Amino acid sequence: MTKIDMSFAGAIPAGDARPMLEGARAPGGGVFEGFLRAGTGMAEAKAFTGVTGADGGYAVPREIDQVIDAALKSASPIRSIANVVQVGSNGYRKLVTAGGIASGWASEGGARAETATPTFHEIAPPMGELYANPAASQAMLDDAGFDVEGWLASEIAMEFAVAEGAAFVGGDGVDKPRGFLALPTAATPDEARAFGTLQHVASGAAGDFAANPQDRLIDLIQSLRAPYRQGAAWVMNGATLARIRKFKTADGAFLWSPGLAAGQPDMLLGYPVVEAEAMPDITANSLSIAFGNFKAGYVIAERGETQILRDPYSNKPFVHFYATKRVGGAVSNSEAIKLMKFAAA
Helix, strand or coil: CCCCCCCCCCCCCCCCCCCCCCCCCCCCCCHHHHHHHHCCCCCCCCCCCCCCHHHCEEECCHHHHHHHHHHHHHHCHHHHHCEEEEECCCCCCEEEEECCCCCCCCCCCCCCCCCCCCEEEEECCCEEEEEECCEEEHHHHHCCCCCHHHHHHHHHHHHHHHHHHHHHHHCECCCCCECHHHCCEECCCHHHCCCCCEEEEECEECCEECCCHHHHHHHHHHHCCHHHHCCCEEEECHHHHHHHCCCECCCCCECEECCCCCCCCCEECCEEEEECCCCCCCCCCCEEEEEECHHHHEEEEEECCCEEEEECCCCCCEEEEEEEEEEEEEECCCCCEEEEECCCC
16 A cells, blocks of 8 residues: 655644645635646545546536536526436437337127237437637736636536537537437328427428417427427527517417516416527528427436646646536437428428
8 A cells, every 4th residue: 555645844733633634615725726726736636537636637626517507507498408317428328119008998708919019219319528628827817816716617608508509409419419400300290200200380481470370389389299298398599589479369468478587487378488599590491499398308418527627738828728528419209399390381
């Protein structure tokens, strides 16, 4: 067993077995803050992440991870309504059954024929490594009044949120999540449509709503089966929402209703509205509105920890903080998400 020298300048008070170690967020700067500012103070840190202190990478403390997650949910709204799972590798798989166990009627002595059985489908969300590489000058890091951790968390959150928001909506699945708009669509209902193909409902006009647009919105709601409508939500960008907020019924009532209290979502025809800027604007044949139960229909698989590497050498006098996180995503149930296609039919 290797003996580690734990000697410190000055005498240790009598009765103490060892000196107190400073925490990561202790007043006056802690171990992790010392690493961020000067690259020192973490000579013996070890974790179950595969990246050791000797290699130069350290897991972001829990306080920073919580800040990043909160910012991602507000800036990448699909994350807030989807099914998010924590994984330990890139090999996450999810099984989904299609169809169901059929049943039948028979008399007391009648023969019982074999009934149908469900079909299993394997969902393997494509994963990629999301990264951010913000920089700060050494002079800024040396300034005691500069909140290094807060700045780092906000920079990572902003860069991650933009990339995630676009990938969960329209990502092609190549080294990134596959967005729900990347799947093929068809107008056929669930019982006649292949698994893995989303159903779309036509708006009635190319690049626009037809007369009585509220009727088309209701058709989109009713295309989703009743079990999925519990917990369903609308997803669209701000430009589309601006148009829908002006829609009125025949008696002059708005279809859209604002949240009644802080933190409550806006509602459209009784369902919450999620504003996702990665959704496309309304153009001919665009899929600009989604409605569905994303908790049942879209899965996000991610490694729980964010890794950060401090690099003071590549771009002097700036210090780069190279942060990475592995994230994947895919539609897990193509019956749980419906789209409006802005086409005549």
